[in-house]
Amino acid sequence: MVSKAFSFRLPDAAVQAIESLQLDGETLNQALQRFVLEQLGLSTQTSKSLSTMLxxxxxxxxxxxxxxxxxxxxxxxxxxxxxxxxxxxxxxxxxxx
Known part of the structure; x- marks a missing residue:
């Protein structure tokens, strides 16, 4: 899978919103990645877990x-x-x- 890294800052309210979406054992970056992919209609439910996609x-x-x-x-x-x-x-x- 070819990918590009993104780096940007989010306001505290956005960070708190992402933190509320975190799954057990998921980092903040993984939660944000999962959220973005889901919003784009790209399922993160594959045979690989999200952590192995990073x-x-x-x-x-x-x-x-x-x-x-x-x-x-x-x-x-x-x-x-x-x-x-x-x-x-x-x-x-x-x-x-």
Whole structure:
């Protein structure tokens, strides 16, 4: 799951409202995340608990590594195709001589 981190401040009244929605063992951030997802119509009732949906630093590093590898792999494939096309073009010119 690709995600983006958000950081913002809430007034005391909003914090108290979120605190009133907290489930047992849920952090304030998890409660807010669950609330926002529910308000957007995106159910948090999946086979994974909400706490496993949150990323740790190691998870984020792994996601970044995978993104970089995928991006480099795609770029290398493009370069290889371009190189092969140029090589064929040069071979054609040499044969024409």
């Amino acid at each position: 990323y740790t630093g190691a998870d984020i590093e792994e996601l970044i590594d995978k993104r970089i590898e995928a991006s480099l792999g795609t770029r290398l494939d493009e370069l290889r195709l371009n190189f092969d096309a140029q090589l064929e073009e040069l071979r054609g010119k040499l044969k024409a001589r």
